[in-house]
Amino acid sequence: MNQSHLLRKRLLAILAYAVMIIAALIVIYPIYSAVNISLLKDTEVAQYPPRLFPSSLNLANFTRALEQAPLPRYLLNSIIQSLLVMIGQLITASLAAYAFAFLNFKGRNFFFLVFMATMMIPWEATIIPNYLTIKQLGWTDTFQGLAVPFLATGFGTFLLRQFFLKIPRDLYDAAVMDGCSNFRFLTTIVVPLARPALGTLAVYSFLQTYNQYLWPLLITNDESMRTVQIGIALLQDEERLMFNTVLAGVVIILIPTFLLFIFSNRQLIRGLTAGAVKG
Amino acid sequence: MNSPSVDAPLVQSARRRGLSGPQKRQVRTFFLALGYLAPSLIIFLVFIFIPLVRTFWLSSYITDPIGRPAMFVGLMQYKKLFATPVFMNSLMRSLTFVLYTVPTTLLLALILASLANLRLRFISIFRIIFSLSIAVSGATASLMFMYLYHPSIGSINYLLELIGITPIPWLVSESSALPAVSLVSVWLQLGLNTVILLAAMQSIPDELYESAMIDGANGWSRFVHITLPFLSSTFFFLLIVDVLAAFQTFTPIHIMTSGGPLESTNLLVYSIYREFYFNGQYGFAAAQSIMLFLIMLGLTIFQFTVVERKVFYE
Numbered sequence: 001m002n003q004s005h006l007l008r009k010r011l012l013a014i015l016a017y018a019v020m021i022i023a024a025l026i027v028i029y030p031i032y033s034a035v036n037i038s039l040l041k042d043t044e045v046a047q048y049p050p051r052l053f054p055s056s057l058n059l060a061n062f063t064r065a066l067e068q069a070p071l072p073r074y075l076l077n078s079i080i081q082s083l084l085v086m087i088g089q090l091i092t093a094s095l096a097a098y099a100f101a102f103l104n105f106k107g108r109n110f111f112f113l114v115f116m117a118t119m120m121i122p123w124e125a126t127i128i129p130n131y132l133t134i135k136q137l138g139w140t141d142t143f144q145g146l147a148v149p150f151l152a153t154g155f156g157t158f159l160l161r162q163f164f165l166k167i168p169r170d171l172y173d174a175a176v177m178d179g180c181s182n183f184r185f186l187t188t189i190v191v192p193l194a195r196p197a198l199g200t201l202a203v204y205s206f207l208q209t210y211n212q213y214l215w216p217l218l219i220t221n222d223e224s225m226r227t228v229q230i231g232i233a234l235l236q237d238e239e240r241l242m243f244n245t246v247l248a249g250v251v252i253i254l255i256p257t258f259l260l261f262i263f264s265n266r267q268l269i270r271g272l273t274a275g276a277v278k279g
Numbered sequence: 280m281n282s283p284s285v286d287a288p289l290v291q292s293a294r295r296r297g298l299s300g301p302q303k304r305q306v307r308t309f310f311l312a313l314g315y316l317a318p319s320l321i322i323f324l325v326f327i328f329i330p331l332v333r334t335f336w337l338s339s340y341i342t343d344p345i346g347r348p349a350m351f352v353g354l355m356q357y358k359k360l361f362a363t364p365v366f367m368n369s370l371m372r373s374l375t376f377v378l379y380t381v382p383t384t385l386l387l388a389l390i391l392a393s394l395a396n397l398r399l400r401f402i403s404i405f406r407i408i409f410s411l412s413i414a415v416s417g418a419t420a421s422l423m424f425m426y427l428y429h430p431s432i433g434s435i436n437y438l439l440e441l442i443g444i445t446p447i448p449w450l451v452s453e454s455s456a457l458p459a460v461s462l463v464s465v466w467l468q469l470g471l472n473t474v475i476l477l478a479a480m481q482s483i484p485d486e487l488y489e490s491a492m493i494d495g496a497n498g499w500s501r502f503v504h505i506t507l508p509f510l511s512s513t514f515f516f517l518l519i520v521d522v523l524a525a526f527q528t529f530t531p532i533h534i535m536t537s538g539g540p541l542e543s544t545n546l547l548v549y550s551i552y553r554e555f556y557f558n559g560q561y562g563f564a565a566a567q568s569i570m571l572f573l574i575m576l577g578l579t580i581f582q583f584t585v586v587e588r589k590v591f592y593e
Contacts, residue, residue: 013399020394024408027391030466031411033434034423050434092318099315105308111316118327120579122527124548125572126330128337128555128565132346133330152322182311211416213530214548218556229418233534236422243426250419261414262407272413272471273478 031254038062038248045244061248068241071249073224074231079256081146081216081227082209088151089205090198096157098186101164102172118154127214134219141225146216150209156201159274163197164190200271203264207257228253334572337565344559356566366567368542369550372457376546377525379461380468384521385514387465388472393502395473396480406477412470417530424463425450425535453543456536460544463531468524472517479513480506519582523575547571 037045038061039054065071099105100112130149139145167190175185191198216227226234232249235241261268338356340348360366391409395402412420427435428449436446449459483506491501529548532538538545538553545553547567555564 016394016397016399020397020399020405023391023394024405027466027469028408028411030420030423030427031415033427034419037426046432048432049437050432052434092322095315096319099312103308103312103315105312106305107309108312111312111320114323115319118323120576121327121331122523122572122575124527124551124568125334126327128346128551128561128568129330129333130326131555132561133325135346149322149326152319154323157319182315207414211418213416213418213533214552217533229416229530232422233418236425236534243429243432246422247426250422254415254419257414257416258411261411265407268413269410269474269478273475 034247034250037244038251040244042242042244045242061244062252064245065235065249065252068245069231069235069249070223070226071228071231071252074226074228075253075256077143077146077225078210078227078229080143082206084143084147085150085209086202086206088147089153089156090202092152093156093160093201094186094191094194094198096152097160097164098182098190100157100161101167102182102185102190115154115157118152119158123214127218131218140219141222145219146225146227147209149215150205153201153205156205159201159271160194160197162274163194167193196267196270199264200267200274203260203268204271207260207268210257331572334565334568337562338569340562342559342561346555346559346561348562352562356562357570359563360566360570365550365554366570369545369547369567370570372543372545373526373547376457376461376464376528377522379458380464380525381518381521383461384465384468384472385517388469388476388517391469391473392476392480393506395477410470410474412467413474414470415467417467418534420463420467421531421534424459424466424531428459450536451540453541456540456544460528460531460535463535464525464528468521472521475517476510476513479510483509515582519578522578526571526575
């Protein structure tokens with residue numbers, strides 16, 4: 001009885017692993033295939049049947065992607081844009097969340113509603129005037145154009161406010177009694193305490209911005225101002241480049257986000273699930 | 280950075296009007312708070328609220344090719360939406376796209392989250408793999424799938440042939456292009472859906488399962504009677520999130536099909552983009568985006584009123 005129970009349990013575990021491995025292989029196949037093709041030699045790319053495994057660790061495509069396409073420049077542009085948005089959002093959202101969490105002012109609910117409403121307005125509803133505004137300001141092909149429209153965030157403010165509300169009110173009252181200004185309380189007490197939430201917002205906004213497509217497509221034309229996502233999509237149109245080179249570029253572009261994803265998994269997932277799961 | 284300070288003249292005028300102490304403090308706190316909100320409010324005003332109004336306004340005009348309103352036409356653009364096939368075709372394609380992607384994503388994510396919720400060794404590796412698509416952009420995913428779909432050297436058709444399925448023309452044929460793009464979308468959304476469902480599953484109290492086990496419920500009935508009901512609110516949340524994402528799909532279309540073949544993948548956002556960016560039809564495009572906005576607003580309000588209330592009372 002006991003033994004058959006144990007046997008059954010072990011069989012179930014093996015079955016679970018088998019199903020899980022099959023599921024994982026299917027889910028990861030597009031990425032695997034991109035890595036595989038990026039390692040193929042030129043003569044191997046067009047072979048039929050397609051090669052499912054690389055014959056050697058051939059890195060020529062990676063150097064080619066970095067040399068023949070201005071990929072380093074695209075990467076630099078994307079990283080600058082993402083850092084600007086990330087830092088901007090951290091500042092604006094901390095300030096706003098502080099007001100919502102600690103200050104008792106008339107119209108607080110109204111303003112909070114205004115912030116939440118920004119999450120319900122999709123960018124399609126605003127993109128045409130925004131495109132015209134950026135053109136009027138002469139901000140096409142500039143970092144201002146890429147970053148400024150995203151410097152504030154309703155979602156980030158909400159995220160930080162939820163965290164700020166957990167900071168004991170007594171702490172605030174005591175600090176005010178001691179003559180501590182609000183701004184000093186925010187920078188010396190709240191920000192250090194809220195590091196996990198700030199980390200979540202930082203990772204989230206960086207990833208979002210780095211992966212943007214339509215906005216940089218609309219407002220950058222100059223090759224020197226293109227972001228990676230646009231740059232790589234345009235590479236694909238160039239006939240002189242073979243698939244293995246384009247996919248090597250794809251792999252290079254994915255590396256920063258994968259590193260970010262793996263090393264800040266917990267923060268990122270906390271951000272993504274905020275609001276979705278109660279409690 | 281300087282600390283946002285009280286607007287001095289306004290406080291002085293409040294004093295002159297003879298406000299009492301607490302009232303004065305109220306006014307001061309209000310302006311102090313406004314200082315903290317101002318950076319966000321300015322951005323929202325300039326890049327969200329005013330543009331929203333301007334989109335409405337633009338949609339009642341015919342513009343010149345660089346987007347300056349030239350002639351007021353009232354609701355003419357909206358009449359044109361329903362009279363010409365451009366918008367109706369895109370709307371139908373987008374609805375079909377929603378039907379292709381959303382149920383598939385939810386079902387697959389439920390399976391993956393259930394697997395990821397098992398207590399096994401190395402489970403964290405599987406969790407990372409199942410959620411990896413969160414880190415992948417629409418552009419890179421589109422490029423990866425383009426080569427998988429490639430008519431002569433793509434490996435999907437090769438693998439399908441190995442298990443006896445006839446090759447699919449994927450992006451080349453009018454009938455399979457939209458399903459092919461849908462698959463990219465499902466794959467992209469799968470990570471986020473799995474992560475959120477998994478988090479919801481992990482928030483189910485263990486005691487619920489334990490008491491069910493004492494009552495002799497087997498794995499399947501525990502899943503049906505405890506897990507699924509507990510996940511219902513998360514499902515509704517994801518349903519809305521996925522439907523909105525499906526309506527907003529642009530990148531895979533722009534990279535993989537440009538709306539073709541024969542308009543079969545010309546989804547709403549792509550159509551909007553083409554109308555204003557290439558055809559200079561700003562007014563017409565604005566009317567399309569207002570329609571899309573109204574659809575999405577309806578869905579969001581539905582979620583906030585119907586679903587949230589239901590969840591609240593549970």
